[in-house]
Amino acid sequence: MALSFLGTATALLLVTSLGAFAARGSPRAALILGTAGALVAGGVGGAASLMALLERADITVRAPWAMPLGSFQVGVDALSAFFLLLVFLTGGIGALFAAGYLPGITTGPRPAVAVSLYNLLVLSLVGVLVARDAVSFLFAWEILSFTAYFLVTFDYGDPAVRRAGLVYLAASHVGLVPLFLLFGHLAKAAGGSFDFTAFVAAGPPPAATATLLFLLALAGFGLKAGLWPLHLWLPEAHPAAPGHVSALMSAVLIKMGIYGLLRALTFLGPPPAGWAWALVTLGAVSGFWGALHGLAHADVKRILAYSTVENAGLVVLGIGLGLLGQSHGEEVLAAAGYAGALVHTFNHALAKSLLFHSASLLSHATGTRDTDALGGLLRRLPVTAAGFLTGALTIVGLPPSPGFVGEWLLVTAALAGGARLAGPAGAGALAAAAALALIAGLALAGSVRAFGGVFLGLPRSRQALASHEEGPVVRASLVAGMVSCLAFGVWPPGLLALVDPAVASLAGAAPGLAHLRQPLLAVTGLSATLLALSGALALLRGALGAGRRPRTGATWACGYHPVTARMQYTASSFSDPLLQPFALALHGRGRLEGMSGYFPESGHYRVGPGDPVGERVILPGIRRFTQTLARLRVIQHGRIQLYLGYILVTLVVLLVWQLTEGVR
């Protein structure tokens, strides 16, 4: 049942994607077709995945379709159903947003092409999740990378966007290498079969091999997830894409890395504690790095991109805690860690797409994404501001938003590790709790800074003053995003029910989750108390002021004329005290340009954060690597005769190899 619904959704996406492309001559019709397709597919597919999730379905279908290297298999289990739900939910909301947003930013056939590609992107995300053999998995993975590339370079007129697209494409393909090695090895161990079921059936590989495979999976999928130090592509690519695409990329595309990692872990047998510590450490460093750099940048979309790095880190930290619980046989720790990771994945996806939608609206309305040039938008863009605030509160994990539940699960998992484990493991778990606390503190400062810098105070530029809200479709999509974001905050046990099947499949049969149900009800009670108390106090406050109109008086400016926007603290000055202690991780904040020689012309002093890992380690490494590879260019000289010679030599070598294989 669920699978046929999923099939319908997939077919809808494919047909409308092709249809929208074919109808690009009449963009309006194409836009309506594509959006309707994505919306209906989102509804049908979302229902299907919810059904599969609640039925705890585990279906695999082998299609009678001969593929190279095996057979074509699709299926749904708890893990993929959970991620499918995310894809359909955020994909549907994103399509609605795009329908209102695209016509405003571009003309001609391009909205139609964008919609067509968007549906293809959603389709390939679905493909990655339902693939049940390595070949179709990698096939869908590749389509995903390319479709995303075309969407990232939507504004290809801008050289910076082209560069961002190239960075993204290169990163995706570098990430493919470890995955090929991983799946190749697994297939070899499984007797040549590329089926996921065969990987599991082949049993866990020997310890040393398993660790090697784990590292390969971590490299390949970690790069997709934007995990430190492989996150460098992310803050380049996400801001370059149009709003609804950045939203889908940050919300679910990078989550494919998380999904892949979790899926790979199911092939590798019982995890040793070392893997858990690797994930906890990497997750904590990513979280810290993302939160810190999010505080340092001024571009709203870049802030959001770094926040994605941070949250991917938190999710991986949660997975690490889950593995830790598994390797020590601590059910509550395992359940809380995995549940925290998945709940946070869910919340982050919904909140981040909401944030990206709001951010692209405000940058469209004002023409800038620079927080230091914005301000006071709350009055002018109230719906956008509400969307941004909802997303910000959720992403930082503040009650009573659903983000609170994820944050609570993660911190509780770390504290449970401290309470249950002895010796260094316990101390390490407490260190993880402290790291979570620091990351939460930085993220809170970052979200206040972004929200306050953009929406509060006085407008810092003329554009910010003249901005206005977008049309009804866009507003409807924002409201849909807010509702879906908050719906789960009202009833956290419902959120737990969503992740329950997946957690059970990851942690083995997990009675640990039962221990969390009672505390989660208490958390619900706490949120309800908070809301009720706030309501009561608001009434009290209203009663205190009843009968007297509040007077209006200018903000205090030391007795001078009323404050102007130039007196106001900017977002950059806001974060400065917090960045000072961590200056080492943000090197290169100031650069002097021009001003050289004996008689210097006027110059500029440009202040901006840098990424020392990228600028000092990764980029020089890449440069050296490409210089080395450049020597190979001698074989690429353009003489066609010699190229034919290469083909001949290759054929002969293959022939000889095949023949000797037969002899052996």
Added chain:
Amino acid sequence: MLALAVHLAVLLVLPPFLLGVVSRTKAWFAGRAGPPLLQPYHDLLKLLRKGTVYSPTTTWVFRAAPVVAVATALTAGLLLPVGGGEASAPLHFPGDLAAFASLLALARFFTLAAALDTGSAFAGMGASRDAAVAALAEPALALALGAALARTHSLSLGEALAAFPGATWAAGAPAVLLAALALGVVLLAENARVPVDDPATHLELTMIHEATVLEYGGPDLAFLEYARAVKLFLFATLFTRLVLPVPASPAAGVGVVLLGVLAVATLVGAVESSVARLRLGRVPQFLVSAWIVGALGVVLLFFSSRDGDAG
């Protein structure tokens, strides 16, 4: 039911008294008579009767912040084990520490956003410093209270704090002292006290917390001041319970905790009178030293007596 009533009464009524104790202590150190102990109540009542003035730059965020501050502080107070025994908080569940920290974070989000809402340079400056202090204080809180949870193998604050001080003092003092030291720094930082912030400063440029509430007056200011008093009470109670073994019987437990809380308030006043405020650039070092102290406490717990005790 009676316990709940006592808890609520203490939580709602006592906090401003602590502010009175602090200023009385400071007055004693300075050789002044000082204001009456009940002065904060008079101040609050006076503010509640006043009208309000709002800056034209502000929005609903500015108006919401005082309400959110009081609501979160009181809700966090429901998680606080004020009496002795394991279940002395009205709301207690495994993982309540994480919820406690999140509630305080929500209050901070709104007060900082409200400060930015005014468009004032001073408020922005204060918000910026407040955010930095709070973010750096957070890990020390996790380490100090996490140590108590770990030591007692429990996940609920009430359970942990009922058993932690007694058992740990008996097994050897350093771990308690280190955790208390870390929590003490957090207490001073979170409540905007010397040496991190000076609540008595009159110069806007040197303010942290005061600058964030500079634009408030009337009932809104009363709400914020009250929330601040409740927050001091929250941390003073946590500190007391972390250090002091409290008898399990409800009446005696509450009595001992209240005495401890008053002692903490006196201590805060004493620190404020005898220590100079730190230069702003030094504050992060002060807070990071609390991480180190807290981490040392954790290390002591996990690598020394841990294997010997039956848990």
